Structures are given as C-alpha cells and as structure tokens.
Amino acid sequence: MNCLRIFHNLQPLQLINKIIVRNYAKNEGSSVSMLGGALKKKKIGKVGAATEKKILPVETDPQKLVEYVMGLNIYKTGEDVKLKPDNEYPDWLWNIRTGPPPPLEEMDPNTKQYWRRIRKMGMKRNNKLHSLRKF
DSSP: OHHHHHHHHHHHHHHHHHHHHHTTTOOSSOOEEEETTEEEEOOOSOOOOOOOOOOOOOOOOHHHHHHEETTOOOSSSSOOEEOOOGGGSOGGGGGOOOSOOOOGGGSOTTSHHHHHHHHHHHHHHHHHHHHHOOO
C-alpha cells in the first residue's frame, strides 16, 4: 500500500517532466524544419520588394563608337576612354588568338595545352558513358 502512494504521487511528476522535456530549448523566434535530412530555415513573412531591371542606354552614334571604348567608364562622372592609334599598343596585343582553339591534330603533343585537351576529352567521354548506364 505504501508503494501505491509513491507511484500515485510520481504520475503527475512524470507528466510535468514530459512537458518540460518536450519544450526544452525550443526557440520561439525562428522556425526550423527537417527537409531532406538537413536543417533548413523556413521563410517567414513577405519576400522583399521585387527589383526592376535597369535599362542601360545604347550608343548609336557611329563616330563615337569608332573613337571611344563605350561602357568602360564605371564612374558616374567622367567620360569613356578614347582609343589611341594602333602603334601605341604593344605588339603582342595583335597576336592574341580570338577565335576557337585549334583542332587536336594541329596541336603539339609536347605542350601542356595538348594534354589538358586530351584529359578534358577523356573526362567528357567517361561522363557520357556513365550517363548511359541504367544503374
């Protein structure tokens, strides 16, 4: 009989204990959900105002397009950079390759670029083969 009084008195304590444990360290300020096994914050409230795209003016004057580098000036004040004559620029500038890279057959096998291209082609091939597998 003495044991029954002890268990009878423990039941309300256990209930209170469960309530305290369930709400322990519950952060009221932010809500977190379990999605995909990782903790992700839920978006609360409205999303900020939508930003409008800035439409930049396009220069159409052919004389200005030939004499200046349009759009190079990043400051609000000032003007665009004026182009100089060709002889004032370094010689290597005119030898820069601007087109597509040469085919593999024309490249020298003793260069780093050749072997980088071979490696890149091998990776593309392996990725393509891997994507074709069913499992």
